[in-house]
Amino acid sequence: MYDYVIIGAGIVGTSIARELSRYNANILVLEKENDAANHQTVANSAIIHSGHDPKENTLKAKLCVEGNALYETMEKELNIPILRTGAFVVAHNQEEEDMLDALYQRAVNNGVKDILFHDRSQARQIEPNLADDVTKVLSLPSTKVTYPWEVAFACLENAIHNGVTFRKNSRVTNIIKNENHFNLEINDAETIQTKSIISAAGIFSDQVAYLLEKNVPYQIFPRKGEYFVLDRKAKGFINHVIYPLPTKKGKGVLIIPQVHGNILLGPTSQLQDEKDLLSNTREGLNQIKHDLHALAKNIPFNLIIRTFAGIRASSSYEDFYIQESKEYSDFFHVAGIDSPGLTAAPAIAKYLVNQLVNKHHLKKNINFDPIRPKKTVFHKLNFEDQLALVKKDPRYGNLVCKCEKITEAEIVEAIHGPLGNDTIKGIKKRARAGSGLCQGGYCEQTVLKIIARETNQPINKINYYGLDTPILVQETKVKP
Ligand SMILES: Cc1cc2nc3c(=O)[nH]c(=O)nc-3n(C[C@H](O)[C@H](O)[C@H](O)COP(=O)(O)OP(=O)(O)OC[C@H]3O[C@@H](n4cnc5c(N)ncnc54)[C@H](O)[C@@H]3O)c2cc1C
Structure with a gap:
């Protein structure tokens, strides 16, 4: 029991x-x-919001502000990645500046710390690619992003x-x-x-x-949000999370730098009946492009490497x-x-x-250990440490995912680790193999073979993400 x-x-x-x-x-x-x-x-904006947006005196407001602070402890205890971006909410005219003042007051009431305003020239000095017609921004330094x-x-x-x-x-x-x-x-x-x-x-x-x-x-009313993902080459185009003013439909379409250097553009907000319809739509993606022009200029749409969608569990x-x-x-x-x-x-x-x-009346677990050990990320080590690791385990010397610089040893660790997984998507989520520019076009077949070898399964039994989702079904070039 x-x-x-x-x-x-x-x-x-x-x-x-x-x-x-x-x-x-x-x-x-x-x-x-x-x-x-x-x-x-697995499909969201990855923002640790400051708490400026939820209505005052709601659980959303209280737990958002508390949660934002708790991520500081979690970073140390659980070794999770955090990128301290800060955020700007932008206004374009007097009416929007008045709304920005009201948002400032809401943020203060919710307990958000260190909020300040920047005028047009200060904001543009910090973020040169802000849209030219932005007149004022609300700066939220406690906003950050993580790897959800x-x-x-x-x-x-x-x-x-x-x-x-x-x-x-x-x-x-x-x-x-x-x-x-x-x-x-x-x-x-x-x-x-x-x-x-x-x-x-x-x-x-x-x-x-x-x-x-x-x-x-x-x-529960499923509410879809669609995104573009920009390649890591876009890093630095914008360094803060950029929000428009929120509306009844939510926080709007944003620009969101990510912990690994990519930038997310989105999300949309569309109610739908289905709880599992994750396809992207022409209207959704066009809307993102349209809405973004109010936030920034010189958006590098040529660096889009993929699209995706997530579904919010909004409730009555x-x-x-x-x-x-x-x-x-x-x-x-x-x-x-x-x-x-x-x-x-x-x-x-x-x-x-x-x-x-x-x-x-629960009693404390006196053996509770808050620490989750740090993972080895080979390409972040210095050359001497890399050499030492390759000596110990030559699989660190075999680069499998060239885009994200992921080695065979890291893929094996993702398969057999404490929460190991034997699907292509599971390995992508853990080791990032297939997350780069080629989106697995180059490395997926090698990852497939490594999973088959490590788990003693035939290659056509390896699943993409769940039970009965094999990538290979049968041989096409069979000798008569
Ligand atoms: C587009 C989008 C953008 C977002 N952006 C942000 C953001 O930037 N910052 C932020 O703070 N929040 C954001 N959110 C919200 C945030 O992602 C969610 O609030 C959070 O992930 C909810 O986590 P959860 O564990 O409740 O739900 P889920 O991650 O959906 O997990 C629920 C789990 O329950 C399992 N389950 C369901 N039914 C059963 C069953 N019968 N038996 C066993 N298991 C079951 C499901 O398989 C699922 O794994 C965003 C959400 C979306 C969709």
């Missing part, structure tokens, strides 16, 4: 798992996909190190409440028992809740819904976690776990 089952291994579920592992409890994380961080957590799925992996690896169990390919298909526990059905087959459930199922939160409750107190509740079920004691909703959910995740975890500690 588990004390807690957490449904969903996105940034929220993994942050909760880590926070809960500070206490003595038997904890299981269930994820329906073949990997952690495969939904919202790496943060989720780090939380989950650290939670596992502290005793948590993780099961992937494990979809929760039914929940039945008995007198003192829940029976939880996985993949329509196996049943496990748990005293409490924490549902952190992202866009599927309402579906999971309906497995148990008759009246789910919110509805219009704020984060982090509450115990009103129908069933010990079922906890963590729902409606759209933006700024990445930023708020560590604070969401603390907010929920405090409730659990008080309700269940």
Whole structure:
């Protein structure tokens, strides 16, 4: 019998798992996909927002500001990458400058620190590629960016190190409440028992809740966001996150420098019925190009290397819904976690776990170790350290992904590491092989062979991202 089952291994579920592992409890994380961080957590803007935008006195505002501060500790403890960009919100005329003043006041009320204004010439000195008609900017120095799925992996690896169990390919298909526990059905087959459930199922939160409750107190409205990705050659074109003024539809189309040197352009904001339709649209991509001209000039559209889309778990509740079920004691909703959910995740975890500690009188895990060791990134080492590593393990001398400079040894580590994975996308998420200019055109076939060799599987059984998604199906040039 588990004390807690957490449904969903996105940034929220993994942050909760880590926070809960500070206490003595038997904890299981269930994820329906073949990997952690495969939904919202893998397709977002990667911004650790300052907290200037959420409405005052909401959980979004409180947990965003707290979460932003908590990333400073997480960086040290979990060895996650953070790029301290700061951000500008831009105005183009008197009316927008008045709106910028109101936003300043909201940021102050939300507890955002060190905010200031720059006039046209100061702003242009700092960011020469700002659009010519920008008249004033609100500067938010505490805004930064991270590598979202790496943060989720780090939380989950650290939670596992502290005793948590993780099961992937494990979809929760039914929940039945008995007198003192829940029976939880996985993949329509196996049943496990748990005293409490924490549902952190992202866009599927309402579906999971309906497995148990008759009246789910919110509805999830999937809201798509599309992006362009610029190659690392665009690095330095803009160094701050650049926001337009927010509207009812959200924070708008942005320019976002990334930790590995790429720049994201987007996202759009389109409501759709489907929870899993991630395709890009002509209208969405055209809208990004159109909206960006209000932010910057000389945008290097010739450096676009790919497009992608993510789907936000926006809810009818219009704020984060982090509450115990009103129908069933010990079922906890963590729902409606759209933006700024990445930023708020560590604070969401603390907010929920405090409730659990008080309700269940949890005792501290005296063996809790907050540290997740640093990963070796070969191309960042100095020449002497590189030579020493190649001597120890010659696979560091075999460069597989030429664009991102990733070696065979790093790919093997991604396959067998504490949260290893044997899919092409899983290796891309961990080692960045295939993330560069050629998008895997050059290295994917080598990665495929390494996965097959390391996992003792035939090459046509290696999946792209999940079960039954093989890249190779059959030989085409078979001798008669
Ligand atoms: C386009 C876009 C841009 C964004 N930009 C930012 C940003 O810059 N900054 C920011 O702070 N936030 C941003 N966000 C919001 C942020 O990405 C999300 O709030 C955050 O990732 C939510 O994490 P999560 O763990 O709740 O959800 P998810 O990452 O979606 O994880 C939920 C998990 O639950 C699993 N699951 C669902 N049902 C079941 C089941 N029945 N059984 C087992 N597992 C199940 C899913 O497979 C999934 O892995 C953005 C979101 C989007 C889409």
